[in-house]
Amino acid sequence: MIDLRSDTVTRPGRAMLEEMMAAPVGDDVYGDDPTVNELQRYAAELSGKEAALFLPTGTQANLVALLSHCERGEEYIVGQGAHNYLYEAGGAAVLGSIQPQPIDAAADGTLPLDKVAAKIKADDIHFARTKLLSLENTHNGKVLPRDYLKQAWEFTRERGLSLHVDGARIFNAIVEYGCDLSAIAQYCDSFTICLSKGLGTPVGSLLVGDKAYITRANRWRKMTGGGMRQAGILAAAGLYALKHNVARLKEDHENAAWLAAQLQEIGADVMRHDTNMLFVRVGEPAAALGAFMRERDVLINASPVVRLVTHLDVNRQQLTEVVRHWQAFLQR
Structure with missing residues (x-):
């Protein structure tokens, strides 16, 4: 996951x-x-x-x-x-x-x-x-x-x-x-x-x-x-x-910034990102998005504004998968 x-x-x-x-x-x-x-x-x-x-x-x-x-x-x-x-x-x-x-x-x-x-x-x-x-x-x-x-x-x-x-x-x-x-x-x-x-x-x-x-x-x-x-x-x-594990937190910050930019590029409403967090406005389809992502082995807190948090157990390759799945959801 x-x-x-x-x-x-x-x-x-x-x-x-x-x-x-x-x-x-x-x-x-x-x-x-x-x-x-x-x-x-x-x-x-x-x-x-x-x-x-x-x-x-x-x-x-x-x-x-x-x-x-x-x-x-x-x-x-x-x-x-x-x-x-x-x-x-x-x-x-x-x-x-x-x-x-x-x-x-x-x-x-x-x-x-x-x-x-x-x-x-x-x-x-x-x-x-x-x-x-x-x-x-x-x-x-x-x-x-x-x-x-x-x-x-x-x-x-x-x-x-x-x-x-x-x-x-x-x-x-x-x-x-x-x-x-x-x-x-x-x-x-x-x-x-x-x-x-x-x-x-x-x-x-x-x-x-x-x-x-x-x-x-x-x-x-x-x-x-x-x-x-x-x-x-x-x-x-x-x-x-x-x-x-302190210095490597910079990698989490960079991954959050990268993920924010990639989601914006596919049309997601990224409100802001700071350090290892980004916030995406999803609105009414939040529950559907949460279920869609879970079926593809991605866990998010499904709410009208989704907070995504990067950390040491998530790498750039996995985040690329997240962006791909998010784009598939938007295109449905």
Whole structure:
């Protein structure tokens, strides 16, 4: 199957599996798993931060991040379409009693700082305390401008807010910036990395910040059920991914751009492409297109606007097949 639904569908390759099978392990709840410890140390070193924490999922990493920044009855400002507001089952509100204050993102994925300022609550007993600004990089494939990240950092320092970045695909942004992770991580208090998206591991995410913050996060990880035992088998995949699968993300970006151009050429309504994502307006025939492609061993999310995501398990030859099938559908 050629699966373009997401970059979460990748499977570990032989080299990654060999690292996983050979990983020394221990009980991570006791802090005894050497491979988990090395992954956390390596991630902190890459980012220029003091510490990192390995968690099972990106949703749990974002939840623990918010719980570690905000107390009950406090508030985080976040984008209307942000993953940790819209797509994580309301976890911060349900489990943490943390109030989200969503605002509309700008076309480039940023949260306009004047709009953020307007939503910061006065110190008044009627209001939840505004504690945190949460950004997402990349956002629907869009890389946030580097100067905006610096401005947001300075803004939160002036306003007494913390700044968290949902960096599920932060390495896609890093590849586009052409810089080290630390050059971007300096502009936030905490951020997440999803290892099981474009980086190709089977499971796992990281939360990165200073030592005191990660100490709080470790308690929340345990409370929310994220304490794992011999987790080094999984952490080894993360170490392999960080060392071998970052630079190759550029290939995914190039494939997405190529696919967008080819689909436009055959008459598909490509709305935009950014990093490893492209969005195609299909409209009413979406269900028929989805079924047509599935019959030809191509998986897409069939909706009026189809998001196609390139990743390490899809090559240019396979994408050529996708274009051929799409053209056949349009010609029906």
